[in-house]
Amino acid sequence: MGWSFQEFLKDLFFLKGSLVWQIRQSFPKLPPSSVVIYDRILGRKNFFQKWVASYPSHAVRGGESLKSIDAFPQNIRKILKLTQDLEKPILVGVGGGSVGDFVGFCASVLRRGCPLIHIPSTWLSAIDSAHGGKTALNVDAKNQIGTFKKPLKVFLVRELLESQPERRAAEALGELLKMALLDGGGWFEKVRNALPEASSSFLLSRFLREAIQGKYRIIEKDYLEISGGRRVLNLGHTLGHVLEVSHSLPHGVAVYMGLWMSVEWSLQKKFLSQREYKKVRSFFQTRIFQKSFKEVQKRKLSPRKFLFLLGKDKKRVKGQKIDFVFLKGIGRPYRYAVSFLSLLKECQRQGWVKE
Ligand SMILES: NC(=O)c1ccc[n+]([C@@H]2O[C@H](COP(=O)([O-])OP(=O)(O)OC[C@H]3O[C@@H](n4cnc5c(N)ncnc54)[C@H](O)[C@@H]3O)[C@@H](O)[C@H]2O)c1
Ligand SMILES: [Zn+2]
Known part of the structure; x- marks a missing residue:
């Protein structure tokens, strides 16, 4: 069955300003021209490997170093290469808040702005950083530059979130x-x-x-x-x-x-x-x-x-x-x-x- 936009929008939560998020049990089928940028730690999970294999993708090392301005040229070059033949690329970030901030920033500058989808993989990113459209990079200190970039969709995949160690949940409890x-x-x-x-x-x-x-x-x-x-x-x-x-x-x-x-x-x-x-x-x-x-x-x-x-x-x-x-x-x-x-x-x- 081909991809249909109507199908894709089904069950989504629409909020004022067309911010959209959805809690689902397993990974969604992404629209064509999606390019997945994911935290390489997720590569260890079988269900993730199976899903990501269907899309062009690039693995990054999650954490603050990914948001460093010094690492940006090398990472954006890889993303440029992956998206060069696509007419309208969609960037999909799968990872914690660091991946979300980085991919969000890339989506706001790639082709002067391209659609963005977040699939948060930590509790902290699922309840907080994936929502609200803030992106950031670190220049010497934390979050010194950034943009507002509304994601097209935020998918909260229970299968992914519940596979985290308990320690990660305790780390997000303060935000809850x-x-x-x-x-x-x-x-x-x-x-x-x-x-x-x-x-x-x-x-x-x-x-x-x-x-x-x-x-x-x-x-x-x-x-x-x-x-x-x-x-x-x-x-x-x-x-x-x-x-x-x-x-x-x-x-x-x-x-x-x-x-x-x-x-x-x-x-x-x-x-x-x-x-x-x-x-x-x-x-x-x-x-x-x-x-x-x-x-x-x-x-x-x-x-x-x-x-x-x-x-x-x-x-x-x-x-x-x-x-x-x-x-x-x-x-x-x-x-x-x-x-x-x-x-x-x-x-x-x-x-x-x-x-
Ligand atoms: N944009 C915003 O509005 C906003 C809001 C709050 C925080 N943030 C940013 O979010 C970042 C913190 O988010 P975070 O705690 O998700 O950090 P993170 O992305 O650094 O992830 C924390 C660690 O968890 C690992 N990890 C990711 N998913 C996993 C999974 N499913 N199972 C096991 N390990 C996993 C990562 O590799 C990393 O080592 C900070 O950079 C902060 O500045 C942004
Ligand atoms: Zn916070």
Whole structure:
């Protein structure tokens, strides 16, 4: 049977602005002229090998080095070669957030922009980075250049996601909790109730749809990050980014700690009531992170290093201030510019930074 566009669109979730994502059990049949760029780690999985064999493809090594501007010329040359005879190539990125950021960037510059499909292979990319159209490359520091590139489709393939080691799910849990805190509603309670007993992969799998819907609700209002509304997605990321670099933590684990810091500060500033605080607190008593929490608090940062790393934050506003996301309640983020000094003092008070 030939490929039909109608068939392809069946069952897809359409959202405002024609952003489209779909959760499915197994890999989709791709449209003609698709070229697959995938994380080579996936080559070890039989079901993936079988599927990818039907398309022209290029394997890359996933991770931050793929996003390095220095590796870009060599990788884009390979993609140019693969696509040179195609009239209208479609780039399909299969991998974690690094592959998504890299392939997304390529799709926005190849032939001045060609269609892009994401098939995320990590939980973090499935709930977060594959959605929202941001791409990025690293130039000396992380994510220094990038584009907005709306994917044509995002396919979430359960067979692929559920084949990951449990550790990868724990790494993404911080982002899931962030979305539950930002979005609020009934699913916050459900996550909270499930947390004490459930494994990370169960939580990710069970609340995948809710977390993605929550992200789209936010980005739809400010897709190009003009009004600033989209910036609430940065909840937990101010301290999170600092800890990610200083303690070499996985992104989602660092974000989890950043969330806690933000919740505590929101209480201290009286943005958050005691009642709401108590509800949120149970989110942070999960055994999943106890060990890394203790380790990070044992190796406190020096104020100097903390301020240096903070200076690299892209959410800086004029001068020595930073756009910080507090919580006024569950589902009620609140952005407020704080000085570096007040942030330093609060991190010292909470025990993340040495006095
Ligand atoms: N564009 C955005 O909006 C956005 C948002 C959040 C994060 N990001 C970016 O995403 C990246 C982090 O994402 P990530 O954690 O997915 O990173 P990643 O792509 O580096 O993947 C992490 C590791 O998992 C391996 N891996 C991938 N799929 C696997 C699978 N199915 N089974 C086993 N191992 C697998 C990779 O080879 C890699 O070693 C960062 O570069 C970050 O900047 C982008
Ligand atoms: Zn994040």
